[in-house]
Amino acid sequence: MSETPQESDARWSDALIAQDTVAVLPFMDDDFNLVVLFPTLARVTRPEWLAMLPDYAISAWVTKMSEWDVSDDLAIHAHLVDQTAIVLGVDRSGPFTLTDVWRRSGGVWKVWRRVSTPLGSGEMPRISSAGAA
Numbered sequence: 001m002s003e004t005p006q007e008s009d010a011r012w013s014d015a016l017i018a019q020d021t022v023a024v025l026p027f028m029d030d031d032f033n034l035v036v037l038f039p040t041l042a043r044v045t046r047p048e049w050l051a052m053l054p055d056y057a058i059s060a061w062v063t064k065m066s067e068w069d070v071s072d073d074l075a076i077h078a079h080l081v082d083q084t085a086i087v088l089g090v091d092r093s094g095p096f097t098l099t100d101v102w103r104r105s106g107g108v109w110k111v112w113r114r115v116s117t118p119l120g121s122g123e124m125p126r127i128s129s130a131g132a133a
Helices: 005-017 046-055
Strands: 028-036 042-045 056-071 074-087 094-105 108-118
Touching (some): 005 056, 042 046, 046 056
Parallel strands (some): 028 108
Antiparallel strands (some): 056 074, 074 094, 094 108
């Protein structure tokens, strides 16, 4: 029996918080993108996100609200989280709305898009060599 998207999400979150660039891979679609809409648009590709993960230190992650919509091979996870984190030396602490779009292929759920809106922190730091969008 295959995992539910919620079970995949729990293991993806554990790997992300552990900054484990190998453990996150089974949960990431080849076309994964992190999209930040505010305060400025940033589209972070899968290779750039993986390169940044070792410098994305989350010391606290509290889910304030979580809502799932699941239909066949598509799942949408909208959640409100409060994180304490440093990304590439920049404080990224505060509340965020996150919307993860999961697609199932071959019985495996993978994150295709994560749309992140920081409600209290500034612009998304970028790795300059990876090229900003």
